[in-house]
Amino acid sequence: MLCVGNRRRDDPHTVLASGGINAALGTIDPEDSWEQHAADTLREGYWLSDPMSVELLCRAAPRAIEDLLHWGARLAREQDGRLTQRFFGAHRYRRTCFAGDYTGREIQRVLVERALAVGVELRYDVYLTRLLVHDGHVFGAHGFDLDDGSRRLLVSDAVVLAEHGGVLLDISQLERKRILERLPRMYRHSMGGVRVDPETHATDVAGLFAVGSARPECAAPTGLAANSLAECLVFGRVVAEQAARWSDDLDVQVRDRSAIDEAREEVDAMLARRRPRGPPDIAGDADLAHAFDLQASAAGSTSGSRRARARTTRGARRSTSVLP
Numbered sequence: 001m002l003c004v005g006n007r008r009r010d011d012p013h014t015v016l017a018s019g020g021i022n023a024a025l026g027t028i029d030p031e032d033s034w035e036q037h038a039a040d041t042l043r044e045g046y047w048l049s050d051p052m053s054v055e056l057l058c059r060a061a062p063r064a065i066e067d068l069l070h071w072g073a074r075l076a077r078e079q080d081g082r083l084t085q086r087f088f089g090a091h092r093y094r095r096t097c098f099a100g101d102y103t104g105r106e107i108q109r110v111l112v113e114r115a116l117a118v119g120v121e122l123r124y125d126v127y128l129t130r131l132l133v134h135d136g137h138v139f140g141a142h143g144f145d146l147d148d149g150s151r152r153l154l155v156s157d158a159v160v161l162a163e164h165g166g167v168l169l170d171i172s173q174l175e176r177k178r179i180l181e182r183l184p185r186m187y188r189h190s191m192g193g194v195r196v197d198p199e200t201h202a203t204d205v206a207g208l209f210a211v212g213s214a215r216p217e218c219a220a221p222t223g224l225a226a227n228s229l230a231e232c233l234v235f236g237r238v239v240a241e242q243a244a245r246w247s248d249d250l251d252v253q254v255r256d257r258s259a260i261d262e263a264r265e266e267v268d269a270m271l272a273r274r275r276p277r278g279p280p281d282i283a284g285d286a287d288l289a290h291a292f293d294l295q296a297s298a299a300g301s302t303s304g305s306r307r308a309r310a311r312t313t314r315g316a317r318r319s320t321s322v323l324p
Contacts, residue, residue: 001119001120001121002120002121002123002154002156003115003120003121003122003123004123004124004126004128004141004154005122005123005124006124006126006127006128006146007124008124009108009112009122009124017103017104017107017228017229018101018102018103018104019088019089019096019098019101019103019225019226020086020088020096020097020098020103020226020229021061021064021065021068021096021097021098021103021107021226021229021230021233022037022061022088022091022095022096022097022226022227022229022230023037023061023062023064023065023095023097023230024036024037024058024061024062024093024095025062025065025083025085025095025097026093027078027082027083027084027085028078028082028084028085028086028093028094029085029093029094029095031093032092032093032094032095034058034059034061034062035058036092036093037058037061037095038054038055038057038058039092040090040091040092041054041057041058041227042054043090044089044090050198052198052199053198053235056198056199056234056235056238057227057230057231057234057235060234060237061230061233061234063234064230064233064234064237065083065097067233068107068110068233071110071111071113071114072110072113073099073106073107073110074099074106075097075098075099075103075106076097076098076099076100083097084097084098085097086098088225088226089225089226090225091225096225096226103229104229107229107232107233125145125146125147126143126144126145126146126152126154127143127144127145127146128141128142128143128152128154129142129143129144129263129266129267129270130142130143130262130263130266131159131205131208132155132255132256132259132260132263133205133256133259134254134255134256134259135254135256136204136205136206137205137206137207137253137254138156138158138159138205138206138207138208139155139156139157139207139253139254139255139256140153140154140155140156140159140255141154141156141159142154142260142263142264142267143267144267144271149271151264151267153260153264155253155255157207157243157246157247157250157253158207158208158209158243158244158246158247159207159208159209159243160208160209160210160211160239160240160243161194161203161208161209161210161211162210162211162212162232162236163212194210196209196210199238200238200242201235201238201239201242202242207243207246207250209239209242209243210239211231211232211235211236211238211239212228212231212232212235212236
């Protein structure tokens with residue numbers, strides 16, 4: 001198994017999830033239940049969240065907390081040893097577990113340690129530019145090395161997208177003092193974009209799955225605060241099982257040479273622009289342009305400045321080059 005990202009393993013977007021992680025454990029409010037958690041999620045999502053995904057999340061969230069604790073997560077506790085749970089967002093009961101205001105970082109630490117312990121290879125020096133697909137089946141991804149620009153071809157039986165999309169969460173209506181008091185290290189959070197089957201988290205492309213903020217069914221962009229970390233764990237288990245089952249059942253994996261050549265030509269063209277810069281710069285430009293495009297689209301006609309920034313960034317990206 002290979003996990004690829006373009007940020008260091010100790011600095012992904014997960015570390016920016018400061019508030020906590022939801023689960024109806026009832027450690028502080030015994031009357032809480034997964035049913036109430038699901039009702040709160042659906043109501044605060046204006047009934048836009050997928051009901052089946054919400055039920056799966058809320059039923060399985062307590063096990064996700066148990067897994068974290070088993071793997072060594074240091075979540076806040078009461079003096080008598082019970083896990084502390086607090087109100088966060090529009091919860092009816094206190095169900096948010098946390099580790100100070102660095103919950104995401106603590107969960108990331110535990111998951112990285114667990115992944116390394118079971119032999120998962122982690123690569124954070126590759127920027128992926130395209131998924132490789134043949135006849136509706138994914139067979140890998142293509143990109144370039146962030147250090148020297150050399151091309152990278154990754155082939156696989158199954159691919160899991162575990163990335164962010166691009167909707168801006170604006171809390172500027174709150175007082176600065178309150179934000180710094182409750183969430184002193186909170187940053188922009190992006191989410192949503194890939195539609196999946198609510199039970200298997202499979203996409204329309206065979207062998208391709210999505211999890212976390214790449215798919216919008218429960219927490220993003222209208223769900224309940226602190227659901228997103230629970231989603232990563234609950235549905236991370238789902239997609240891992242589904243991807244492994246897909247790989248086991250696969251008799252043969254066709255690799256399309258024309259799809260690989262097209263992906264390579266795309267990278268070659270991008271790296272052959274006029275103004276020389278380094279691979280990390282072009283990767284950053286592409287990320288910013290994508291985020292600004294989506295934010296401007298979501299904001300509508302009243303956000304001219306965002307659309308202007310998107311146009312400026314796209315222009316810079318078109319005229320920017322990378323020398324390997």
